[in-house]
Amino acid sequence: MSNFLRMMYGRYGVDELSKLLFCTYIIIFIIGLFIKIFILDMVGLLLLFIVIFRFFSKNIYKRTKENQKYLKIRKKILKPFKNIKRNFKERxxxxxxxxxxxxxxxxxxxxxxxxxxxxxxxxxxxxxxxxxxxxxxxxxxxxxxxxxx
Ligand SMILES: [Zn+2]
Structure with a gap:
């Protein structure tokens, strides 16, 4: 086993919630290139910290629960858009x-x-x-x- 794999053993890794947080971080980072807002920088750093924390977390049960909660909310939010798409497709x-x-x-x-x-x-x-x-x-x-x- 390589050093990296040994280090990653039993760690949580990446899930949908982390992907969202990371994308948000990237967006904040890009905005930060143009405008300097202290709070925005702080939020970005916090998001990055959470992503890294979740990636290396060994509490897989808790992280999975968080992700499931996120997926549930996402499904609820996206449902109307899905319906619009379906209605249009089958109009x-x-x-x-x-x-x-x-x-x-x-x-x-x-x-x-x-x-x-x-x-x-x-x-x-x-x-x-x-x-x-x-x-x-x-x-x-x-x-x-x-x-x-
Ligand atoms: Zn009915």
């Missing part, structure tokens, strides 16, 4: 609506006529009213038709 196939009562997400396939629509939540049988702004039908143009034009 021609379906409309997504959330049941206010049980928070189940319903996938309502298009095409829908424009206007106020009613549907029932399959989980809690709650009646859902929603406004559909789109009237879309997926048109399939065959090669034959295209050739006629």
């Amino acid at each position: 021609k196939e379906a409309v997504y609506k959330k049941c206010h009562k049980c928070k189940t997400t319903l996938k309502l396939p298009l095409p829908y006529e424009r206007g106020i629509k009613h549907t029932k939540c399959p989980t809690c049988k709650n009646k859902i009213t929603f406004l559909c702004l789109r009237k879309q039908k997926i048109e399939i143009i065959t090669d034959n038709e295209r050739m006629k034009k």
Whole structure:
């Protein structure tokens, strides 16, 4: 075993939380090249210290817990963006609506006529009213038709 590996044995290393802290440190460092703000420098140093501390930490259980907590928060924060991405990607196939009562997400396939629509939540049988702004039908143009034009 090399000296480095021996030193690293039983140490925690890098995880997603450390990556975030390190990226934040880099951003602060770059900002620091242009503007000198004492507190910002201190925050940067503190972040770097935490990253190094976590890297060499032997309390793997505690570090894992911290990382899990971070991942949970990150998932919560990123969820709306994920939904926006999904809604955009599937904008021609379906409309997504959330049941206010049980928070189940319903996938309502298009095409829908424009206007106020009613549907029932399959989980809690709650009646859902929603406004559909789109009237879309997926048109399939065959090669034959295209050739006629
Ligand atoms: Zn429901």
